[in-house]
Amino acid sequence: MRYVLNRVLQSVVVLFGVTVVVFLIVQLVPGDPIRIGMGTRFDPEVYEALRRASGLDRPPLEQYLSYVGRALTGDLGVSFRSGQPVSHLIVARLPATVSLAVVGIVIALLVSFPLGILSAVRNGSVLDSVVRAASQLGVSLPNFWLGMLLILLFSSTLGWLPPSGYTPLTEDPVEWLRRVIMPGITVGVVAGSILTRYVRSSVLETLSMDHVRTARSKGLPGRIILLRHVVRNALVPVITVTGTQIAAILGGVIVVEVVFAWPGLGLLVYDAVRARDFPLLQGAVLLIAVVFLIVNLLVDLLYAKVDPRIELGGGDG
Amino acid sequence: MSERARNVGGVTEPDLDGRRSDHEVDDHDIVIKEGPRGWRRTVLEVVRRPVAVASLLILVVVVVMAIFGQWLTPYGINEVNISRRLEGPSAQHWFGTDELGRDILTRVIASASVSVRVSVIAVAIALVVGVSLGLFAGFFGGWLDSVIMRSQDVMFAFPEILLALAIVAILGPGVTTATIAIGIVYIQVFARVTRASALSVRTETYVRASKSLGAGPLRQMFSHVLPNISAPIIVQTSLSLAFAVLSEAGLSFLGLGVQPPEPSWGRMLFDSRAFFQDAWWLSVFPGLAVFVTVLACNLLGDVLRDVLDVRGAATTRGGGVR
Numbered sequence: 001m002r003y004v005l006n007r008v009l010q011s012v013v014v015l016f017g018v019t020v021v022v023f024l025i026v027q028l029v030p031g032d033p034i035r036i037g038m039g040t041r042f043d044p045e046v047y048e049a050l051r052r053a054s055g056l057d058r059p060p061l062e063q064y065l066s067y068v069g070r071a072l073t074g075d076l077g078v079s080f081r082s083g084q085p086v087s088h089l090i091v092a093r094l095p096a097t098v099s100l101a102v103v104g105i106v107i108a109l110l111v112s113f114p115l116g117i118l119s120a121v122r123n124g125s126v127l128d129s130v131v132r133a134a135s136q137l138g139v140s141l142p143n144f145w146l147g148m149l150l151i152l153l154f155s156s157t158l159g160w161l162p163p164s165g166y167t168p169l170t171e172d173p174v175e176w177l178r179r180v181i182m183p184g185i186t187v188g189v190v191a192g193s194i195l196t197r198y199v200r201s202s203v204l205e206t207l208s209m210d211h212v213r214t215a216r217s218k219g220l221p222g223r224i225i226l227l228r229h230v231v232r233n234a235l236v237p238v239i240t241v242t243g244t245q246i247a248a249i250l251g252g253v254i255v256v257e258v259v260f261a262w263p264g265l266g267l268l269v270y271d272a273v274r275a276r277d278f279p280l281l282q283g284a285v286l287l288i289a290v291v292f293l294i295v296n297l298l299v300d301l302l303y304a305k306v307d308p309r310i311e312l313g314g315g316d317g
Numbered sequence: 318m319s320e321r322a323r324n325v326g327g328v329t330e331p332d333l334d335g336r337r338s339d340h341e342v343d344d345h346d347i348v349i350k351e352g353p354r355g356w357r358r359t360v361l362e363v364v365r366r367p368v369a370v371a372s373l374l375i376l377v378v379v380v381v382m383a384i385f386g387q388w389l390t391p392y393g394i395n396e397v398n399i400s401r402r403l404e405g406p407s408a409q410h411w412f413g414t415d416e417l418g419r420d421i422l423t424r425v426i427a428s429a430s431v432s433v434r435v436s437v438i439a440v441a442i443a444l445v446v447g448v449s450l451g452l453f454a455g456f457f458g459g460w461l462d463s464v465i466m467r468s469q470d471v472m473f474a475f476p477e478i479l480l481a482l483a484i485v486a487i488l489g490p491g492v493t494t495a496t497i498a499i500g501i502v503y504i505q506v507f508a509r510v511t512r513a514s515a516l517s518v519r520t521e522t523y524v525r526a527s528k529s530l531g532a533g534p535l536r537q538m539f540s541h542v543l544p545n546i547s548a549p550i551i552v553q554t555s556l557s558l559a560f561a562v563l564s565e566a567g568l569s570f571l572g573l574g575v576q577p578p579e580p581s582w583g584r585m586l587f588d589s590r591a592f593f594q595d596a597w598w599l600s601v602f603p604g605l606a607v608f609v610t611v612l613a614c615n616l617l618g619d620v621l622r623d624v625l626d627v628r629g630a631a632t633t634r635g636g637g638v639r
Contacts, residue, residue, distance in 0.1 A: 010470075017471030028487045136619075140612035142563055144570045144586065145604030148593060152601075156594040163594065251476025255567055269479065270571060273486045281486055289474045 003304055011297045015290065019071070022286045023064050026056070026278045033278050037080030046083075053078050054279060076283035081275050086283035089268065096166050097253055097264030100187060103180050104249050107188030108195055109242075116199025117231060123204060131196065138193025143252055147186040147259035154182060164261040183260040187252050191245040198241045199234070206234040236306050243299030247292045362624045369620040375613035382429035392420035394427045395578050403596045413598035415589070421598060424580040425606050431581045432610065435496045435574075436561035442500030444554060447507025452538050454508065455515025466512065469505040477502045481564060485573045495574040499564045503557050510553050514546035521545070548625040555621055559614035566607045582607045 026033050034050050035042065054077055055063050070077070076086035119131035155163035161182055167175040206212065207230055215225045254266035261267070265284055272280040363369045382389065398418035406413045412421035454465040472480065484498035518524060519542060527541045568574035569583025577584065582603040589599035621627075 010467075013467055014470045014474055017468065018474050021471060021475075025483050025487060030488075136615065137612065140559065140608060140615050142566055142570075142604060142607050142611070144567065145600070145607065148586065148589075148600045148604065151594065152597050156597075247476055251478045254476075254478050254482070255571065258571060269482060273482045273571075273573065276486055276489075278486070281483065285475065285479055285483055288476065288479055292476065293474050 004301060007297065007300055007304075011293055015293055018289045018293070019068050019286070020064070022282050022289070023067055025282050025285070026054075027060060029276075029278065033276075034080060037276050037278055039275070050078065050080060050083075071286065076286070077279035079277055079280045081277045081280070086279050089280060090265065090283055090287060093263060093265045093268045095168060096262055097257070097266060099169055099176070100180060100183055100257070100262060100264060101246075101249055101253055103184035104187030104191065104253070105246060107184055108192035108245065108249070111188065111192035112195035112199055116196045117203050117226075117234075119196070120200045120203035120207065120234075121226065123207075131200070135193040135196040135200075138189050139197070141190060141193075143186050143190050144255045144259050146189060147183065147256055150182045150186060151259075164259075166262050166264075179260075183256050183262055186256045186259070187249055190252060191249050194248075195238070195241060195245055198238055202237050203230060203234040206230045209233070236303065239299055239303050239306065243296050246295050250288055250292060359624055363620055366620055368616050372613040372617040372620070375609060376617070379429050379610050379613075380433060382426045383433040384430075386426045386430055390420075390423040390426050392423045394423060394580055395419065396423075403592065403599075405596070406598055412602045413596070415585075415599055416592050421585075421602055424585060425582070425602055428580045428582045428585065428603065428606065429610075431492065431575050431579055432562055432565055432607075435492060435499065435565040436558050439496050439499035439561045439565075440503065440554060440557045442497070443503035443507050443557060444550070446500075447504040448511045448543070448550060450504070451508040451511025451513075452515055452542065455512040456519055456534065456538050456542060458516075462512070465508065469508045472502075472505045477560075477564065478567060481568060482571075482573070485568065490573040490576065492575050492579070495565055495568045498568070499561050502564070503560065506557060507550070507553060510549050511546065514549050515542050518542055518545050549627045552618055552622045552625060552627045555614055555618035559611045559618065562607065562610050562614065 029036065034047060034054065034056065038047065038050075051057055055066055058066075067077075074087050076090070078084070079086055079089060082089070115131050115135075119128045122128050151163045154161045161178055165179055167179055169176045211233075212225060212229050215229045220229075253264065254269055256262070257264045257266035258270050265288070269281065269284045269288075271277070272284065387394070396419060398414070400418065401410075401414050402416055402418040404410060404414045404418075410420050410422065412425060415421055415424070450465050450469070454462040475483070480502050481495075481498040484501060485494050488494040488497070515538075523545075524537055524541050527537050532540070565574055565581070566583035566586070569581045570586045572584070572587050575581035575584050577588075585603040586593075586600055589596075589603075593600040
């Protein structure tokens with residue numbers, strides 16, 4: 001229980017830091033962020049309105065407190081470009097990003113766990129070498145390039161899949177699947193390659209432990225040893241890595257969405273950066289960082305629950 | 318030297334006096350006999366592995382392209398030839414031509430320069446700042462450790478690309494911004510690795526010995542702790558170079574890194590987006606250059622990790638900007 005409290009408290013401290021960093025995005029801009037954000041479509045009246053709405057005419061501390069206060073109620077300010085509330089713009093993009101991220105994570109897990117376990121059990125075999133080489137290649141692949149290669153193969157050459165675009169799952173599940181496959185693979189392959197390596201080394205390490213040797217000497221069948229004694233124990237440390245991979249996927253989604261013109265949060269962030277629409281960027285960054293914090297908190301708590309040794313270690317996590 | 322050692326030791330802890338002098342001598346011997354041989358052995362062990370040799374060769378080629386590229390290329394970097402636009406690979410243009418008829422091989426070679434420059438400087442920024450922060454945190458502990466590491470936790474809470482994008486949004490796109498952004502993003506990785514290692518050696522005898530000899534905290538940190546934790550930092554540097562190359566390519570692919578007319582692999586991919594479906598060579602060759610370079614850095618990092626016997630280092634998200 002003390003660990004849980006400590007860990008939650010730590011997350012709150014980090015969350016505070018995150019809000020400060022997000023707030024600083026606008027403060028650190030050299031020059032006038034609104035003027036830059038409005039670009040060539042400068043209009044004194046709109047400018048004044050935005051300036052008042054964004055509170056940039058007030059002292060920084062007051063701005064910060066009001067930004068956090070409003071963010072807590074879901075008010076993330078107004079986009080410099082479109083004049084629409086940032087929260088509306090973000091919410092509209094969420095389904096596309098969530099569906100892509102989920103497909104990516106599922107692909108990563110489906111690839112990494114069987115391959116990682118198999119590769120460890122058959123340590124030194126041809127299969128092991130192939131898996132290790134493939135995961136090494138996967139780790140080094142630039143995901144935007146992988147996306148382009150997939151488009152070249154499956155759209156331009158074979159004509160099996162549409163090269164880009166998005167259809168909501170609720171509208172047409174088949175079309176959604178056809179469109180999500182390529183970006184999903186692109187997002188999943190890199191994370192899957194990294195996970196495979198962790199699963200493999202974790203299973204290998206567990207295989208050499210005393211309790212596995214004991215189970216073997218008791219004459220238990222190999223499959224039961226593998227499932228009950230090896231995989232279960234080996235997966236504990238992998239949980240943490242999976243958490244960080246989910247974060248990597250959240251980041252990876254940004255570039256992949258640009259490649260596939262996938263209208264999600266990533267494309268929104270990209271457009272916000274290019275247009276230097278700071279409130280929009282701040283809102284999206286804040287949301288992604290908070291999601292990441294929550295995922296990591298849950299992962300750590302899960303880890304503590306699965307591995308009782310953590311409790312003894314105290315709060316030094 | 319040993320006079321002084323005896324004096325200092327004699328005043329504070331007379332019982333340990335003799336033993337500490339022995340350590341002095343031991344350490345001295347180790348430095349002279351084992352130091353250089355240790356490095357030579359490491360290099361020999363690395364060179365004995367075919368994977369490492371292949372990776373090193375690739376990196377040498379990339380660096381040669383980066384430095385001498387402009388004299389090696391068959392065509393001018395921005396030599397436009399509209400009559401030969403979007404031509405596939407041929408004897409004249411091994412990698413084909415782009416939408417302006419520029420030679421892609423020439424541009425791939427020329428792009429190595431900016432890629433190497435950005436990654437090396439960015440990793441140097443991350444290395445210097447991160448290692449210093451990690452040393453201070455691990456060595457002093459206490460509130461300084463808490464403040465430094467919590468601030469690094471905050472940086473860790475943002476996916477790398479998001480943080481880099483935010484920095485680009487603040488400073489505006491360009492090579493300098495991209496370099497700074499990538500450098501800042503990877504500071505926390507070096508800080509973590511350094512802190513963890515510093516924690517494990519700060520109570521070692523040689524560090525305590527140097528303290529009892531009157532070495533100040535800075536001297537202890539940089540002369541005694543740092544050299545002994547260099548292995549994980551070296552491994553991390555190799556792996557971070559891979560991430561940095563990827564990140565530069567990623568930012569340039571988004572049109573936010575290297576700006577025209579300077580060529581870069583990522584920028585070539587960005588420019589090819591409208592045409593690559595009908596001209597595969599536009600995207601395949603620049604991407605291959607990024608991929609091979611990153612792969613070489615990663616493989617070298619793995620070999621170094623093996624040879625230097627570093628466990629648990631390189632705990633990045635493995636992400637890079639992608």
